Structure formats: structure tokens, C-alpha cells
Amino acid sequence: xxGVNAISSSLDPPRALGxxxxxxxVAAEQxxxxxxxxxxxxxxxxxxxxxxxxxxxxxFRLWRRFDPRRSAPRTWLCRIARTVAIDWFRAEARxxxxxxxxxxxxxESVEAAFGDGLSAPLEAALRELSPAEREVVALxxxxxxxxxxxxxxxxISQTACSTRLxxxxxxxxxxxxxxxx
Amino acid sequence: xxxxxxxxxxxxxxxxxxxxxxxxxxxxRAALLDGLRAAQLRAPEALRARVLAxxxxxxxxxxxxxxPTRRLALVVVPVAASLAVGAALVHGLVGSGGGKTATDHPxxxxxxxxxxxxxxxxxxxxxxxxxxxxxxxxxxxPVGSTSRLQHTAASLQVRVADTDALSAATKAATRIxxxxxxxxxxxxxxTPQSGGGTADLVLRIPAASxxxxxxxxxxxxxxxSQQVSVQDLQHAFEVESAQIAQLRRSIAALEQxxxxxSLPDAQRVLLxxxxxxxxxxLAQRLHARKGTVAAGTTARVSLVLSTAKxxxxxxxxxxxxxxxxSAVGFLALExxxxxxxLIVAAPFLLLGGLAWGLNRAxxxxxxxxxxxx
Numbered sequence: 001x002x003g004v005n006a007i008s009s010s011l012d013p014p015r016a017l018g019x020x021x022x023x024x025x026v027a028a029e030q031x032x033x034x035x036x037x038x039x040x041x042x043x044x045x046x047x048x049x050x051x052x053x054x055x056x057x058x059x060f061r062l063w064r065r066f067d068p069r070r071s072a073p074r075t076w077l078c079r080i081a082r083t084v085a086i087d088w089f090r091a092e093a094r095x096x097x098x099x100x101x102x103x104x105x106x107x108e109s110v111e112a113a114f115g116d117g118l119s120a121p122l123e124a125a126l127r128e129l130s131p132a133e134r135e136v137v138a139l140x141x142x143x144x145x146x147x148x149x150x151x152x153x154x155x156i157s158q159t160a161c162s163t164r165l166x167x168x169x170x171x172x173x174x175x176x177x178x179x180x181x
Numbered sequence: 182x183x184x185x186x187x188x189x190x191x192x193x194x195x196x197x198x199x200x201x202x203x204x205x206x207x208x209x210r211a212a213l214l215d216g217l218r219a220a221q222l223r224a225p226e227a228l229r230a231r232v233l234a235x236x237x238x239x240x241x242x243x244x245x246x247x248x249p250t251r252r253l254a255l256v257v258v259p260v261a262a263s264l265a266v267g268a269a270l271v272h273g274l275v276g277s278g279g280g281k282t283a284t285d286h287p288x289x290x291x292x293x294x295x296x297x298x299x300x301x302x303x304x305x306x307x308x309x310x311x312x313x314x315x316x317x318x319x320x321x322x323p324v325g326s327t328s329r330l331q332h333t334a335a336s337l338q339v340r341v342a343d344t345d346a347l348s349a350a351t352k353a354a355t356r357i358x359x360x361x362x363x364x365x366x367x368x369x370x371x372t373p374q375s376g377g378g379t380a381d382l383v384l385r386i387p388a389a390s391x392x393x394x395x396x397x398x399x400x401x402x403x404x405x406s407q408q409v410s411v412q413d414l415q416h417a418f419e420v421e422s423a424q425i426a427q428l429r430r431s432i433a434a435l436e437q438x439x440x441x442x443s444l445p446d447a448q449r450v451l452l453x454x455x456x457x458x459x460x461x462x463l464a465q466r467l468h469a470r471k472g473t474v475a476a477g478t479t480a481r482v483s484l485v486l487s488t489a490k491x492x493x494x495x496x497x498x499x500x501x502x503x504x505x506x507s508a509v510g511f512l513a514l515e516x517x518x519x520x521x522x523l524i525v526a527a528p529f530l531l532l533g534g535l536a537w538g539l540n541r542a543x544x545x546x547x548x549x550x551x552x553x554x
Contacts, residue, residue: 035223086552
């Protein structure tokens with residue numbers, strides 16, 4: 001089922017082979033996708049907003065290295081977003097160690113972090129997943145990247161990517177089932 | 182959840198594509214996917230404005246600056262190869278010279294070289310006994326000034342008809358050397374079963390008779406090539422003579438001083454030590470000068486006699502040939518340097534690669550740990 005998502009469904013808009021799209025067009029097209037990926041990865045909308053901005057700033061600086069024949073803009077941007085997010089996770093871990101208290105409790109957030117319209121059990125179940133599991137769900141289900149592209153973003157094999165996705169979805173089903181029971 | 186609920190990879194991909202579920206498990210999975218996709222999550226307008234503000238339509242500038250690494254490598258590698266080949270060609274052009282005669286020899290020797298053309302009739306090639314006319318036709322190979330001490334080294338390649346002629350020519354060459362007051366230093370005679378044969382002779386000829394020897398040796402068959410080099414030893418001889426004279430004067434002075442009865446014992450001992458040193462030095466210089474004189478009075482003639490079958494064709498190189506030869510040599514030198522650099526750099530590259538790999542693995546582990554929390 002497609003088209004439900006508000007994100008633009010054009011993964012790879014038809015362009016001449018090798019033609020580099022304009023950055024501003026790509027940014028406008030892919031912003032929602034990158035933001036959504038970062039929300040799922042971090043579980044924090046505010047952080048995702050900052051990281052998305054940082055991602056596009058970095059992408060703008062690296063735009064001359066982008067080769068449309070090697071990857072789609074969405075895949076390329078997600079890889080940058082992931083690098084930026086990893087740095088954020090690292091900084092958060094350092095901060096946590098330094099302060100020994102984690103002031104931002106994701107579980108207590110009042111705002112629906114993963115999107116408006118998600119059922120409460122699904123929202124809760126998503127919170128229980130690890131960032132690694134949430135990001136593979138975001139890439140494969142929401143951003144609709146194919147297996148090789150998602151594996152490339154994650155830096156793992158396609159098999160490992162499929163396994164991780166299956167495990168994440170199975171966990172979600174289990175947790176939703178538990179809540180319903 | 183039972184084992185039947187497990188959804189295979191292919192079916193999972195089908196469900197992701199929106200295919201209809203085929204089982205209860207697939208229905209639940211499809212419902213989950215629909216639930217996930219149902220959520221509305223758009224980037225806030227503030228973020229959109231912020232992002233678009235950082236990207237002021239840079240397409241024109243970007244397309245000009247874009248230099249993909251792989252494409253760059255496709256340019257850099259051929260350019261580097263072209264530069265290497267170009268440098269070799271320039272080296273070849275510069276090194277090949279412009280004359281028509283072979284320039285494989287130093288200038289001092291070049292003048293002394295006889296032409297390496299087969300001075301006998303090209304069609305003949307037979308190793309008939311040289312006629313007197315042919316003997317006269319042997320190109321004169323000047324062997325330097327007779328007033329200066331010079332060492333002459335010559336090499337000749339002479340072709341004969343068959344093994345019988347080869348044997349005869351070898352004996353004749355030895356006789357020529359002895360008749361001129363010289364001797365055969367070494368003779369290597371080979372007649373393999375495959376046919377043909379060669380004889381490598383090293384002859385020592387008195388310097389005064391080198392010219393005659395070369396003419397007579399050349400006449401043993403068809404002269405294929407001839408090379409003469411002359412090394413001036415006069416300066417070395419004069420230096421050695423001057424040193425000997427100075428040492429002799431010094432020894433005479435020391436001996437005179439030692440004859441003085443009033444000389445203190447301690448000083449006498451010192452003078453005797455010095456005298457012994459000077460005498461030893463004198464002996465060495467005398468020996469060296471003897472060698473220099475011997476080299477100057479005896480020429481070394483290397484003669485290669487070969488049958489027509491085994492004879493190596495003379496290597497005549499034109500300007501293009503010399504250029505190619507020089508360029509190939511330069512390329513080989515470049516390859517040697519590149520190989521040397523590679524050998525020197527290889528351990529560092531290996532260590533760098535290892536460090537990079539370890540660092541990457543460490544970062545991967547850290548990432549997994551961070552995202553697994």
C-alpha cells in the first residue's frame with residue numbers, strides 16, 4: 001500500500017542519465033523523508049529537526065561529490081543524515097556519562113514523536129524498539145528504499161538488513177499483540 | 182507466535198511492495214505496515230524555510246565544481262601515463278643525437294671507431310681467406326698518440342664460414358698475437374651440436390702493434406663489428422712519477438738526518454718510523470706506476486669469431502631506433518623508480534590500511550552499541 005504517506009512518493013524522479021539535479025529541488029523533495037528518518041532514528045522531533053538542518057547544510061557542502069548514477073538523492077541524504085545522527089548519539093552518550101542523568105526521557109514525551117495518526121499501541125511499541133530497529137523500519141517501510149539502498153545507508157549487508165527489518169516488525173507485532181491482550 | 186507465522190524474505194518484500202497477504206501472519210504484517218505508513222509526519226515549516234535558505238539554487242556552480250573521484254582518476258591515470266611516456270620520448274629524442282653514425286660510444290672513442298659495416302661484399306659473406314686487396318680495405322682504427330702513454334682496448338667480431346674455418350681462424354689469431362710479441366690471455370672455443378660455433382679470445386698485444394694486429398685479425402673473416410677505445414694514462418703516470426720523486430727526496434732527507442750522531446734517541450725513533458712509512462709508500466707507488474706502464478704498453482683485444490650460422494647480426498640503429506631504445510630505457514628506469522617507491526611505501530601503506538580498518542571496525546562497534554540502546 002502506497003500513497004498513504006505524506007512524503008513525496010517520487011524516490012527517483014526521472015532525469016537524464018548522469019544529470020545532476022539542482023540541490024534546492026532535491027532538498028525540497030527529500031526534506032520530509034530525511035526528517036522522518038531522523039525522527040525514527042532519534043525518537044526525538046526537536047533533535048531530528050536540528051539534525052535535518054545540519055544534514056542539509058552538510059549535503060550542500062558535499063553536493064559536488066554527489067553522483068546521481070551511484071545512488072539516489074534520498075539514499076545519499078540518508079547516509080549523511082545517519083552520520084550526523086551518529087555524532088549526535090555519541091555526543092548524547094558523552095553528555096549522559098558526564099552528567100550521569102539523562103534529562104531527556106523519551107518515554108515521557110507528551111508529543112506523538114513518530115507521527116500524527118499512529119495508534120497508541122504502535123507509538124508505544126516503536127518507543128520500545130532500539131534506534132537501529134527503528135531506522136530500518138523507517139528506511140524500508142516509510143521511505144520505501146529498496147533492500148540494497150537501505151543496506152547501503154546502514155552499512156550492512158542486504159541479508160542483515162532484511163533480518164533486522166523482520167526482527168523489528170516481529171517485535172512490533174508482539175508488543176502490539178501484548179498491549180491488545 | 183508460531184513457526185508458521187514466520188514470513189520469508191521474498192514475501193516480506195512483496196508485502197512491502199503492497200501485494201495482497203496470503204496468510205494470517207501476512208495479514209497482520211500488512212496491517213502493521215499500513216499502520217506505520219498511516220502516520221502523518223512532515224517537516225515543520227520553520228525547518229523547511231531554514232533548509233531551503235541554505236540552498237540558494239547552487240546548480241550552476243555545483244555542476245562546474247563537481248569532480249567525482251572515479252572520473253578524476255580516469256583523467257589523472259592516463260595523464261600520468263602520458264607524462265611518463267612523453268618524458269621517455271623526450272629523453273629518447275635528446276639522447277638519440279642527430280648523426281647517422283652510431284653514437285653508442287663515448288666521444289673519445291667514437292673517433293677511433295672503424296665503421297661497423299661489412300666491408301666485404303655483402304652477397305659473399307663467405308669466410309674465404311682474405312685477399313690482399315681485402316686486407317688493405319680494412320678500415321684503419323687509429324689507436325691514439327704514440328707519444329703519450331695510452332691504454333687501448335679493442336673488440337672485434339669476425340664471421341667465418343664454418344667450424345673448420347673457425348678452428349683455423351682461432352689458431353691464426355693466437356699466432357698473430359704471439360708473432361707481434363703478445364699472447365692469448367684466454368681462449369673459449371665452442372662448437373655446439375646444434376651447429377655453428379664461436380670462439381672468444383682475449384689477446385694482449387704490445388701497444389705499438391695494435392694497429393697491425395687489428396688489421397690482421399679483421400682479415401680472418403668477415404668483419405662484423407669493430408670497436409676501439411683509448412684511455413689516456415699519461416696524466417696518471419706523471420702524477421705517480423711526481424709522487425715517487427717526492428717520496429725519494431723525503432727518504433733521502435730522512436736517511437741523512439738519521440746519520441747525524443747528535444740526534445736524540447727519541448727523535449731518532451720517530452724518524453725511523455717515518456722513514457719506514459715513506460719507504461712503504463714508495464713501494465706502493467712504484468708498483469702502481471708499473472701497472473700503469475704495463476697497461477699503457479699492452480693493449481687488450483677481445484676477438485669474437487663466429488660461424489655464419491651463429492653470428493649475431495650487427496646492430497645498426499637509426500635515429501628512430503636509437504630514440505626508441507633510449508625511450509624504452511628511460512621507461513624502464515621510471516618503472517624501477519616506481520617499483521622502488523612502492524616497495525618503500527608498501528609497509529607504510531599496509532600499516533595505514535590496517536589502522537584505517539581497525540578504526541572503521543571500532544567505529545562500527547561503537548555505532549552498533551549506540552544504536553542498540
